Amino acid sequence: MPELQVIQPITVQVEEKLRVAAYARVSSDSTDQRNSFSAQVKYYTQFIQAHEDWQFVDIYADQGITGTRADKREEFLRLMRDCRAGKIDLVLVKSISRLARNTVTLLETVRELRGLGVDVYFEEQNIHTLSYEGELMLTILASYAQEEALSVSENQKWRVRKNFEDGRPWNCTMLGYRIEDGTFVIEPDEAAI
Numbered sequence: 001m002p003e004l005q006v007i008q009p010i011t012v013q014v015e016e017k018l019r020v021a022a023y024a025r026v027s028s029d030s031t032d033q034r035n036s037f038s039a040q041v042k043y044y045t046q047f048i049q050a051h052e053d054w055q056f057v058d059i060y061a062d063q064g065i066t067g068t069r070a071d072k073r074e075e076f077l078r079l080m081r082d083c084r085a086g087k088i089d090l091v092l093v094k095s096i097s098r099l100a101r102n103t104v105t106l107l108e109t110v111r112e113l114r115g116l117g118v119d120v121y122f123e124e125q126n127i128h129t130l131s132y133e134g135e136l137m138l139t140i141l142a143s144y145a146q147e148e149a150l151s152v153s154e155n156q157k158w159r160v161r162k163n164f165e166d167g168r169p170w171n172c173t174m175l176g177y178r179i180e181d182g183t184f185v186i187e188p189d190e191a192a193i
Helices: 031-049 074-084 103-115 134-165
Strands: 018-026 054-063 090-093 119-122 177-180 183-186
Touching: 018 031, 018 074, 031 054, 031 090, 054 074, 074 103, 103 119, 103 134
Parallel strands: 018 054, 018 090, 090 119
Antiparallel strands: 177 183
């Protein structure tokens, strides 16, 4: 009788690629901000696709929306849904202030993502949220970003009040008028509207 020979299967380990996405946000629709927005989206798309060990998931991008309120940012909410669904391992963000300008929102978001095993990398600050020192640095820098947002808001309000006190409109663009030598002049083509 022939001898039975058992052949052991060869196991091949397939390395899974890291599923990577990016989040971009600009807070206004000004030309400079639109250019920054386009640059962020292009940069992160190319950056992720250039890594052979990464799988490109998507770019989540909110344009013309403040970072102080997460509930108004559709793309941010979509990013969070996809993270909760287990579609993402790493989220790249230009800076802390791009993800959130509210300390509580930022920390809640990062902690939830950490609990899901999702790392967030803030490029400007060189912080990975899954690292031990990441939480402390994040808390300090998030507080700074929140104060910066408040300062910008207060400066804008002061400028509007000052302009009104001086008899100037808040932004010199009113339908039906133009400004000549600091005085409002009716614009006949627009005045009828």
